[in-house]
Amino acid sequence: xxxxxxxxxxxxxxxxxxxxxxxxxxxxxxxxxxxxxxxxxxxxxxxxxxxxxxxxxxxxxxxxxxxxxxxxxxxxxxxxxxxxxxxxxxxxxxxxxxxxxxxxxxxxxxxxxxxxxxxxxxxxxxxxxxxxxxxxxxxxxxxxxxxxxxxxxxxxxxxxxxxxxxxxxxxxxxxxxxxxxxxxxxxxxxxxxxxxxxxxxxxxxxxxxxxxxxxxxxxxxxxxxxxxxxxxxxxxxxxxxxxxxxxxxxxxxxxxxxxxxxxxxxxxxxxxxxxxxxxxxxxxxxxxxxxxxxxxxxxxxxxxxxxxxxxxxxxxxxxxxxxxxxxxxxxxxxxxxxxxxxxxxxxxxxxxxxxxxxxxxxxxxxxxxxxxxxxxxxxxxx
Amino acid sequence: xxxxxxxxxxxxxxxxxxxxxxxxxxxxxxxxxxxxxxxxxxxxxxxxxxxxxxxxxxxxxxxxxxxxxxxxxxxxxxxxxxxxxxxxxxxxxxxxxxxxxxxxxxxxxxxxxxxxxxxxxxxxxxxxxxxxxxxxxxxxxxxxxxxxxxxxxxxxxxxxxxxxxxxxxxxxxxxxxxxxxxxxxxxxxxxxxxxxxxxxxxxxxxxxxxxxxxxxxxxxxxxxxxxxxxxxxxxxxxxxxxxxxxxxxxxxxxxxxxxxxxxxxxxxxxxxxxxxxxxxxxxxxxxxxxxxxxxxxxxxxxxxxxxxxxxxxxxxxxxxxxxxxxxxxxxxxxxxxxxxxxxxxxxxxxxxxxxxxxxxxxxxxxxxxxxxxxxxxxxxxxxxxxxxxxxxxxxxxxxxxxxxxxxxxxxxxxxxxxxxxxxxxxxxxxxxxxxxxxx
Numbered sequence: 001x002x003x004x005x006x007x008x009x010x011x012x013x014x015x016x017x018x019x020x021x022x023x024x025x026x027x028x029x030x031x032x033x034x035x036x037x038x039x040x041x042x043x044x045x046x047x048x049x050x051x052x053x054x055x056x057x058x059x060x061x062x063x064x065x066x067x068x069x070x071x072x073x074x075x076x077x078x079x080x081x082x083x084x085x086x087x088x089x090x091x092x093x094x095x096x097x098x099x100x101x102x103x104x105x106x107x108x109x110x111x112x113x114x115x116x117x118x119x120x121x122x123x124x125x126x127x128x129x130x131x132x133x134x135x136x137x138x139x140x141x142x143x144x145x146x147x148x149x150x151x152x153x154x155x156x157x158x159x160x161x162x163x164x165x166x167x168x169x170x171x172x173x174x175x176x177x178x179x180x181x182x183x184x185x186x187x188x189x190x191x192x193x194x195x196x197x198x199x200x201x202x203x204x205x206x207x208x209x210x211x212x213x214x215x216x217x218x219x220x221x222x223x224x225x226x227x228x229x230x231x232x233x234x235x236x237x238x239x240x241x242x243x244x245x246x247x248x249x250x251x252x253x254x255x256x257x258x259x260x261x262x263x264x265x266x267x268x269x270x271x272x273x274x275x276x277x278x279x280x281x282x283x284x285x286x287x288x289x290x291x292x293x294x295x296x297x298x299x300x301x302x303x304x305x306x307x308x309x310x311x312x313x314x315x316x317x318x319x320x321x322x323x324x325x326x327x328x329x330x331x332x333x334x335x336x337x338x339x340x341x342x343x344x345x346x347x348x349x350x351x352x353x354x355x356x357x358x359x360x361x362x363x364x365x366x367x368x369x370x371x372x373x374x375x376x377x378x379x380x381x382x
Numbered sequence: 383x384x385x386x387x388x389x390x391x392x393x394x395x396x397x398x399x400x401x402x403x404x405x406x407x408x409x410x411x412x413x414x415x416x417x418x419x420x421x422x423x424x425x426x427x428x429x430x431x432x433x434x435x436x437x438x439x440x441x442x443x444x445x446x447x448x449x450x451x452x453x454x455x456x457x458x459x460x461x462x463x464x465x466x467x468x469x470x471x472x473x474x475x476x477x478x479x480x481x482x483x484x485x486x487x488x489x490x491x492x493x494x495x496x497x498x499x500x501x502x503x504x505x506x507x508x509x510x511x512x513x514x515x516x517x518x519x520x521x522x523x524x525x526x527x528x529x530x531x532x533x534x535x536x537x538x539x540x541x542x543x544x545x546x547x548x549x550x551x552x553x554x555x556x557x558x559x560x561x562x563x564x565x566x567x568x569x570x571x572x573x574x575x576x577x578x579x580x581x582x583x584x585x586x587x588x589x590x591x592x593x594x595x596x597x598x599x600x601x602x603x604x605x606x607x608x609x610x611x612x613x614x615x616x617x618x619x620x621x622x623x624x625x626x627x628x629x630x631x632x633x634x635x636x637x638x639x640x641x642x643x644x645x646x647x648x649x650x651x652x653x654x655x656x657x658x659x660x661x662x663x664x665x666x667x668x669x670x671x672x673x674x675x676x677x678x679x680x681x682x683x684x685x686x687x688x689x690x691x692x693x694x695x696x697x698x699x700x701x702x703x704x705x706x707x708x709x710x711x712x713x714x715x716x717x718x719x720x721x722x723x724x725x726x727x728x729x730x731x732x733x734x735x736x737x738x739x740x741x742x743x744x745x746x747x748x749x750x751x752x753x754x755x756x757x758x759x760x761x762x763x764x765x766x767x768x769x770x771x772x773x774x775x776x777x778x779x780x781x782x783x784x785x786x787x788x789x790x791x792x793x794x795x796x797x798x799x800x801x802x803x804x805x806x807x808x809x810x811x812x813x814x815x816x817x818x819x820x821x
Contacts, residue, residue, distance in 0.1 A: 031753035038759060144759040151750065160753055218767060218805055280470035280651055280801070283486060287814035294812050301812065304805035306767045307798065310470075 001357070002027060002177045002186040003156075004164050004200075007037035008342055009335050010192030011147045012350020014156045015073075017190075020358050024156035025186075027179065029163035032151060033144035035194045036342055039311025040143045041214060041259060041269055044344045047083040047135040047232055051102040053368035054320065057345060059106060060364050062138050064348040074347075077149050079262065080139040081229045084113075084122055085237070086129045088296060092234035093131050099237055100133040109136040124225035125258075126296050132231075140230075140259075143343045167332075167378070174329050188331040190353055195314040197336040201326075202377045207337055209276040210315040212269065213285050217303040219264035225299045227260035233296060251275070254285065256292045258300070266303065268293050272313075272340075281308040313339045317374075323349060324356070324371035328378050333357055334371055385410055386490035386687055389474060389655075391465040394422020395669050396661020397495035398448045399676025400683075401457045404493075407684055411457050412487075414476060416464040420452070421445060422497055423517060424669040426524035433527025435520075436552040438585050441669065448673075465496070465646070467801025472653030477806050483813035484806065491656040491683045494648060495676065498641035498662035502538070503719020504739070504776055507609030508637060509730045512616050516638035520546045529555035532633025535618055537561040537606045539715040540640050541586065544600060548589035551596045558632050560593070561620060562600040563639075564716035575710030578703050581670065582711060605720070609635055640717035641666045647769055647799045658682045671704035722780040731780075732773045734766020742777060746784050754795035757781065767805050769798030 001017050003010045006028035018024045028034065044065050049055040068074040087096040104110050111134040113121055122132055151158065159179075168176030168183050176183040191200055198207050233256035252273040259267040271285050286308050294301045316322055316337035326332040335353050338345055352362040386409065390401045393415030404411040413420075421427045425445040428434045452459070466475040466484070473486040500515040502508060516536060523529060529550050534557045536543050547560045576583050593599050603623025610617050618630045643663055650657045660679035661672035674697035681694050727740030745752060745761050757763060763777045764770025770777070774796035782790035 031755050033759065034755060038755070144756075148756065148760045158750060160751065217808065277470060277652070282470040283473055283475055283484070283811075283814060284469075284471070284817045286469075287484070287811050288816060290808050290811045291816075294808060301807075301809040304807050305802055305811060306805045307769065307800045307802070309800055 001025070001188050001190070002164075002184070003190045003192060004028075004177075005035075005192035005194060005196070006030075006032045006147070006158060006160070007035050007192060007194055008033070008143050008147055008346030009194075009338070009349050009353075010190070011150045012347045013190055013192060013335065013353045014350075015150045015153065016351050016354035017357065018155035020354055025184070026156060026158045027162050027164050027177065028158070028160055029196065031160045032158060033147045035196070036311050036313055037143040037147055037346075039214070039309055040340075040343045041257065041267055042140050042142045042343050043083075043230070043257070043259075044078065044139045044141050045083050045135070046103065046106070046108050046138055047085055048237060049341075051106060053365075054341065055103070055106045057348070057364060057366070058341065059108060061345045061348040064351065065139065065141060068347060073153065074141070074146060074149060077145050078139055078141045080137065083135045083138055083230050083232055084126075084228065085133045085135060085232045085234060086122070086126055086296065087131045087234045088128050089130065095234045095237060096131060096133055099234075103133070103135060110134065111136065121228055122231065125227045125299070126231055127298065128296055141343060143346070146343070146347065167329075169329055172329060173331050188357060189333070190357065191326070191332070191334040191336065192353075194336055194338075194342070195312050197314065197334065200379055202379045203374060206317050206374060207314050208274060209312040210339060211271065211273040211275050211277070211310055211312055212340070213271045213273075213281040213289075213308060213310045214267055214269040215286055215289060215305055216307045216309070217266040217268065217300070218306050220266070220303060224302065225297075227258070230257055230259040231296065232257045233292065252285075254288060254292070256289060256296065258293055258297055265306075266300065268300075276312060281310045313342075315339045321345070321349075321369050322371050322374065322376070323353065323366050323369040326371055326376050326378055332378065334376065387412065387487070388491045388493065388683055389414060389487055389489040390493040390495060392422065392495035392497060392661075392663065393417070393420035393459070394424060394495060394497050394661060394672065395444065395448060396497075396663065396672035396676040396679070397422070397493065398452055399673045400493045400495060400660050400680045401676075402448070402451055402455055403677045403680030404683060405455045405457045407680070407689060409684070409687070412460060412489075413457050414460045414463040414465060416462065416479075418461055420449065420459070423521050426521050428527045429525050430527060435524050435527060435549050437524075438581070438588070440581050444669065444673065464804060465494075466806050467648060467803045468492075468651060468654045469801060470651060470653070472651065472655060474655065475801060475806075477802075477810050482807070482810055484810045486814065489655050491658065491686060492654075493658050493660055493679050493683060494646065494663050495660040495672075495679070496644045496646050496663045498666045499644045499771065501639045501642055501717065501775070502637045502772070503639045503717075504722070504725065504729055504731055504773075505606050505609065505637070505720065506726060506729045507616075509733045509736070510609055510611060510616060512633060513609060513635045513637060516540075516542045516546050516636045517641075519634070519636045520549065523549060523553065529553040530634055533558045533631075534634045534636060535559050535561070535606075535630055535632045536636045536638075537563075537604075537620070538638040539563040539717055540638055541582075541711060541715070542638050544586065544589045544593060546636065547598055547600070548592040551592050551598060556596045556598045558630060559620075560598060560600040561604040561606065562602050562715075563605045564714060565603040565623060566714050566716060568714060572710045572713055575706055579670070579707035582707055606635065606637070607720075639719050640715070645771070645797070647771065647797065647801075647803045649799045656683065656686045665705075667701065667704045667708050671701055671708075674698070674700035674704070719776075721783075722776065723783060731776055732763045732766060732770075734768050735762045737762050739780065742780060743784075746781060751785075751789055754778070754781075754791035757791070758796050764796045764798055769800065770796050
């Protein structure tokens with residue numbers, strides 16, 4: 001089994017496939033977690049999902065993390081906690097109430113906070129909030145640490161800095177993986193290549209980079225206000241997934257999440273920009289995010305920014321991930337296009353890919369993600 | 383003034399020299415200094431002019447000439463402006479500490495003259511309060527005009543050790559001990575090379591004479607093996623060249639293992655201005671070379687702007703002379719630090735995040751060629767406020783020592799290059815005026 005891509009999806013799939021008896025090699029043009037997995041915020045969260053298949057899958061994915069902790073695989077790597085979706089004015093409150101209703105309908109435990117309860121829970125962190133929805137039973141996992149744990153558990157081989165340039169096929173089946181070091185034979189292929197997936201597919205423009213910028217602060221002092229969990233401004237819901245990739249409308253939108261990390265530092269994000277320069281962030285976006293953050297949580301003004309960084313998400317044309325069999329070769333699968341949900345969905349998707357590849361029926365309904373909706377085929381060069 | 387703007391970062395001899403040369407050519411030049419006064423580390427001026435540290439006369443002359451010319455030049459000086467990096471759009475970010483705000487500039491060219499950073503080789507206990515760098519202590523003394531309180535032990539390697547010790551003696555406070563790791567002898571060829579830049583010999587002779595008179599000459603071949611807190615002070619374990627161990631109780635330990643150019647994590651992105659480095663920020667050659675290098679950097683900027691720069695034969699010659707002298711000087715010292723294999727596992731390597739050698743070792747035992755990026759992410763080395771500027775070298779050399787030369791990690795793969803290059807208060811960030819929404 002050749003898994004292409006050593007991000008959270010590929011490494012999770014490699015873990016489960018190797019335990020299902022496959023001899024797995026993971027190839028990556030870079031190193032482990034060098035793409036979006038290494039620069040994600042780590043939200044294992046349902047709070048921001050829109051109603052529909054993604055919300056349902058996110059609920060299942062959170063439970064899957066709990067299972068992985070219970071079975072000893074991700075001990076200490078998953079921190080259960082609530083997310084607080086916050087409204088600061090009447091317009092945001094309307095969005096908040098509608099969204100909280102949608103989450104409840106999907107079976108997510110929600111506690112609406114107003115008045116004294118609001119002040120009690122997040123009053124110190126966000127004195128400007130007029131209401132908040134506590135989205136319970138979700139959590140946080142650092143993408144690269146999840147992947148590192150899977151690496152340490154082993155059972156498969158990792159080939160770093162080993163770019164897969166294409167595949168050798170015979171009678172409608174892939175029989176080999178082409179790399180700079182030559183062709184290596186394989187029985188099956190899983191493409192978990194995120195933004196790099198376009199290289200392997202015939203359809204142009206299906207997956208576009210969507211840049212995100214994040215801010216890291218220094219550690220807050222002992223006297224700083226308590227944050228019970230991440231605060232997500234309601235405006236984030238308006239921002240997220242509101243623009244299909246490549247649309248000419250707003251090429252940049254900002255949402256606000258203030259995430260208290262275990263280290264005492266804060267991660268403040270983020271942007272969604274249709275561009276592909278991942279290496280640096282710009283002061284304008286950072287200053288705008290920080291202005292919004294301080295408006296919501298004035299105590300943050302006492303901290304310092306130690307670093308800003310950016311990453312590229314893989315956004316699909318219709319905003320939904322792509323998981324399934326690739327046309328034109330019956331032993332090639334793909335799992336890509338998770339945009340901002342890779343850390344949340346990744347481990348479960350790895351498991352579902354293993355089930356699909358083993359010919360079992362996946363334990364979650366992923367028909368909405370089926371690659372067949374785009375009629376995907378491998379690129380001629382691949 | 384219209385026309386191209388050039389920004390010079392750093393108010394030491396290289397920065398001032400570059401700014402003056404540009405101003406002479408009629409360029410609109412702004413000099414940014416992070417502190418309240420110009421001078422850099424070498425010409426740090428006293429806060430109170432009545433109290434000052436003894437510095438060589440040649441240093442004083444050099445600085446007086448530069449500051450006199452600056453006073454009558456067109457160079458605009460911004461004090462308490464810290465360079466925070468260059469963002470993705472090419473904007474140069476400056477933290478204006480005078481007004482607690484962040485400002486951006488879009489100069490045509492940028493001269494980086496931010497001097498050197500001090501290397502300190504890891505030793506158990508080097509993260510403790512009271513452990514400082516030799517250069518840091520020297521700058522503090524230059525600012526305050528006073529020797530530090532308490533007993534001081536100086537250790538490591540390099541000419542700065544005796545300079546600090548002699549300056550302390552002149553202020554009436556000899557260090558408890560000066561430990562110079564190196565045992566390398568001075569050869570005839572070294573003396574011959576140093577004669578090309580005799581100022582070093584005179585300076586060194588003056589310092590050593592001062593130390594000899596006060597009985598504080600360096601113990602060569604001796605080094606620190608551990609520092610532990612004891613009774614509110616620091617107990618320092620040292621090893622002499624003959625293998626004799628001893629404990630010394632002091633209040634401060636000043637460490638130093640050479641200097642490195644301050645790379646500052648700044649890289650030239652696609653939209654960045656034309657960038658030239660000058661002085662110790664480019665190559666550590668000292669104050670005299672910085673003067674010449676500043677002129678050369680200005681020449682490079684002028685050439686970039688399409689102006690015919692005056693011929694800098696003299697500056698290039700001066701630089702070559704200083705390079706030869708520094709190379710000769712460096713043969714006398716031993717900047718290697720201790721072999722990391724001899725350090726105990728609990729030795730802190732990354733002082734920002736408190737990560738130890740043992741934690742680094744644990745990352746490497748998996749039998750899989752873990753990449754520098756994975757070491758960085760999972761080990762947290764290079765993930766703190768300094769982005770690895772003070773530990774990347776040691777992490778890389780330790781990893782290399784554990785592998786059979788197959789894929790030694792590069793320092794550049796561990797050290798970060800993200801802005802802000804130094805922490806910037808959020809309260810300063812929020813003052814940045816919003817850009818037009820058309821972008």
